[in-house]
Ligand code: FES
């Protein structure tokens with residue numbers, strides 16, 4: 001299987017690994033296909049994602065996808081972050097092998113789960129999340 005240089009880079013040197021204490025939102029999702037787990041922590045101020053960290057118990061593609069996804073959401077508004085699809089994450093990594101595309105789905109779902117958690121904690125309504133839950 002051929003992995004892009006970017007996938008290898010983000011797998012070997014993952015960005016934003018760890019946790020955020022008192023995170024504004026935490027999302028944890030699992031991949032039913034393989035049992036892998038991804039957890040995303042968001043620090044949100046004035047509707048802007050100031051910081052993002054992740055913990056992923058999973059394959060190299062899941063780790064690279066989480067690393068890239070955390071880089072992509074940092075500095076974005078909640079609405080911009082919700083527009084990030086797993087395809088966009090995979091494209092930013094210069095592609096994933098077809099059998100590994102499902103790993104990038106975890107990243108999209110974990111970000112959404114963290115934003116749902118944030119919305120619930122703050123009692124706010126985020127229209128884009130209505131179809132997710
Ligand atoms: Fe679990 Fe990919 S099958 S690491």
Ligand code: FES
Nearest residue numbers: 034036059062103
């Ligand atoms: Fe499980 Fe990649 S094979 S997330």
